[in-house]
Amino acid sequence: MSENPVIDMLGRRLRLAVVGGGPGSFIGAMHRAAARLDDRYDLVAGALSSDPDRSRQACFELDLDPARSYGSGVELIEAEAARPDGADVVAVMTPNDSHHPLALAALDAGFDLIIDKPLTNTLDEALEVLDAVRVTGLVCCLTHNYTGYPMVRQARAMVSEGMLGEIRLVQVEYVQGGKARPTAFTDGEELPWRYDPVRGGPSLVMGDIGTHAHNLLRFITGHEVAEVAAEVGTIMPGGTVHDYAGALLRLDNGARGSFWVTQAAAGVENCLRIRVSGSLGSLEWEQEHPTSLVFKPLDAPAELRTPNGPGTLPLAARASRIVAGHPEGFHEGFANLYADAAEVIAARRSGVDPDPLAVHFPDAEDGALGVAFVQATMASTEAGGAWTTCAQMP
Numbered sequence: 001m002s003e004n005p006v007i008d009m010l011g012r013r014l015r016l017a018v019v020g021g022g023p024g025s026f027i028g029a030m031h032r033a034a035a036r037l038d039d040r041y042d043l044v045a046g047a048l049s050s051d052p053d054r055s056r057q058a059c060f061e062l063d064l065d066p067a068r069s070y071g072s073g074v075e076l077i078e079a080e081a082a083r084p085d086g087a088d089v090v091a092v093m094t095p096n097d098s099h100h101p102l103a104l105a106a107l108d109a110g111f112d113l114i115i116d117k118p119l120t121n122t123l124d125e126a127l128e129v130l131d132a133v134r135v136t137g138l139v140c141c142l143t144h145n146y147t148g149y150p151m152v153r154q155a156r157a158m159v160s161e162g163m164l165g166e167i168r169l170v171q172v173e174y175v176q177g178g179k180a181r182p183t184a185f186t187d188g189e190e191l192p193w194r195y196d197p198v199r200g201g202p203s204l205v206m207g208d209i210g211t212h213a214h215n216l217l218r219f220i221t222g223h224e225v226a227e228v229a230a231e232v233g234t235i236m237p238g239g240t241v242h243d244y245a246g247a248l249l250r251l252d253n254g255a256r257g258s259f260w261v262t263q264a265a266a267g268v269e270n271c272l273r274i275r276v277s278g279s280l281g282s283l284e285w286e287q288e289h290p291t292s293l294v295f296k297p298l299d300a301p302a303e304l305r306t307p308n309g310p311g312t313l314p315l316a317a318r319a320s321r322i323v324a325g326h327p328e329g330f331h332e333g334f335a336n337l338y339a340d341a342a343e344v345i346a347a348r349r350s351g352v353d354p355d356p357l358a359v360h361f362p363d364a365e366d367g368a369l370g371v372a373f374v375q376a377t378m379a380s381t382e383a384g385g386a387w388t389t390c391a392q393m394p
Contacts, residue, residue, distance in 0.1 A: 006040040006342050009350040014342050016041040017080055017087035017111075019073035019102055020094035022048030022058040027116060031093050031143070032062075034334035040342035044068060045087050047076040050094075073102045081109040089114060089345060095193040096201050100125040103140075107132040112139040112345045114338065118211045119367025121201040123375050123391065126368035130393065133364040139348060141341035142362040144215040146272060148336030150307040150328060151293040153360065154316035155220045155276070155283050158295065161313070164278030167221050170249070170257035171275045174213040179243050180266035182236060195241050202378060203232055204241040209272075210261045210377070211370040215362060216274055217259075218369070220283070223251040228259075229387045230377035235264045247377055250387070290329045318357045337361045365393050 006014060016035055021028015028048065035041040045068035048058035052071030059069030070076040073094065080086035090106040091114040092099060100120045106113050107129070119142055120126045133140045146152055158164065185191055193199040194208070201207040218224060230247035234240070243264040249257035272287035281297035293305040305311055308324040319336045320328060340358045347354035372391040380388040 004039055005355070006346040009346040009352065013040055013042045014089050014345060015044045015085070015087045016089050016091060017045035017076055018043065018091045018093065019047045019076060020092060023054060025093070028093050030331065030334050031091055031114075031116075031338075033331060034338045035091070037331070037335035038339040038342075040339055041089070045070065045076055045080055047071065047073045073098070074105060077102075077105045077109050077111070081111070088112060088349070089341075092116065095199045096121050096207060097199040100129060103129045104132055107136050107138055107140075110136070110138070112341075112348075114141045114143065114341055115367075116143050117215075117367065118201065118207050118370055118374070119364060120371055121207070123368070123371050126364075126371040130364045130368045137348070139341060139345045140364040140367075141337055142364065142367045143334065143337055144212060144219070144362040144366070145330065145333040145337060146212060146216055146287060147219045147360070147362055148319060148333035149287075149290050150316045150319040151285055151290060151305065152216070152220065153319050154293050154305055154313055155285055156222070156360070157313040157315040158283065159220055159222060159276065159278070163280065163295075164276065164283065165280030167223060167251070167253060167255050167276060167278045169255060169275075169277040170217055170221060170251065172213045172217045172257070173260040173271070173273050174209040175261070175265045175268045175271040176209065176263045177265045177268040179236065179263040182238055184238070201374070203245070203374060205243050205245055205261055205263055206232060206374045206377060209263065210245055210374060212272065213259060213261050214370055214373045215366060216272065217257065218366070219362070220274065220276055221251070221255075223253050223255065224369070224392060225257070225373060225390050226250050226252045227387050227389055228373070228376050228380055229385050230380040231385055232377050232381045235262065245377060247380070291327055315357055315360065368393055
């Protein structure tokens with residue numbers, strides 16, 4: 001066996017086509033780098049912009065074959081499906097409103113799918129994508145990249161192994177400051193897509209970062225949010241988009257939680273933080289210091305867990321590429337999702353069972369639950385913060 005299980009199973013790398021993430025896109029470059037980091041994909045085709053000329057120019061700059069440089073995502077899906085050497089996987093990183101039609105088109109054409117969050121803008125759309133994944137049996141990886149961090153996976157494994165006992169309390173927050181200054185648009189000016197509720201979704205802060213915080217809570221604890229009492233709104237004077245959300249949570253096991261996200265905290269950069277407390281101890285993790293997981297057992301001194309340090313569990317060790325004491329983070333988190341999805345896709349295509357450690361990436365059901373949580377927070381807000389049931393997946 002080589003160090004590349006995809007090549008072991010298929011005799012080649014997976015052929016990847018990307019839709020979106022072209023000129024000026026931070027997240028597009030992140031996806032492409034993540035796909036290549038573990039050498040499990042070859043980038044073979046692209047539709048990198050909604051403008052056909054910009055798309056083909058961006059593909060040229062990535063040295064893609066001009067014959068596989070497309071003017072739209074739909075064109076790419078149709079053409080690649082018709083090729084004998086067509087792509088195996090389609091990665092979607094476009095504005096939120098296009099996730100639903102592109103995901104359905106890719107799945108209908110037989111492509112495994114990697115897609116940026118949120119899965120869709122509405123719960124009905126998310127359920128359609130989830131149903132398509134279930135019917136086709138194809139793989140859908142939702143890139144909640146923080147679930148790829150080694151110490152987040154360490155936290156998940158420690159909870160799963162019972163090291164915290166019964167989960168009783170959860171606090172999660174995602175605090176940014178990028179929208180702490182007033183933003184004004186003139187009448188008739190085309191809104192950036194994130195500020196347009198039709199394209200970006202009903203709540204900017206919830207779609208952008210609220211879904212990340214919700215997913216992180218679920219990923220680590222293994223529990224669902226059953227009910228929420230929320231306030232979603234705008235802090236910035238004169239603001240026209242949601243930049244704040246706070247909520248009390250009730251989990252499906254009776255645990256209680258608090259949830260706070262904002263993009264209007266002046267001076268804060270990217271502070272995603274979670275504390276999970278059980279009957280036997282607590283875990284604490286912060287994205288701005290991602291290689292440290294603090295474990296505070298009941299009646300014992302606090303312990304610091306680090307990637308490849310003492311006490312590292314297999315799920316975390318799998319996600320770490322370098323030796324103890326060296327930092328890892330955002331790029332590697334994305335790459336872990338791409339690498340895991342590649343293994344599961346290759347296993348599906350080869351008719352074998354994947355490595356059980358490879359199946360921990362967020363999927364279409366996680367995406368649908370994230371959209372359902374957004375919907376519940378909005379409904380609770382409209383009801384004056386009343387406790388509102390979060391839809392669960394059939």
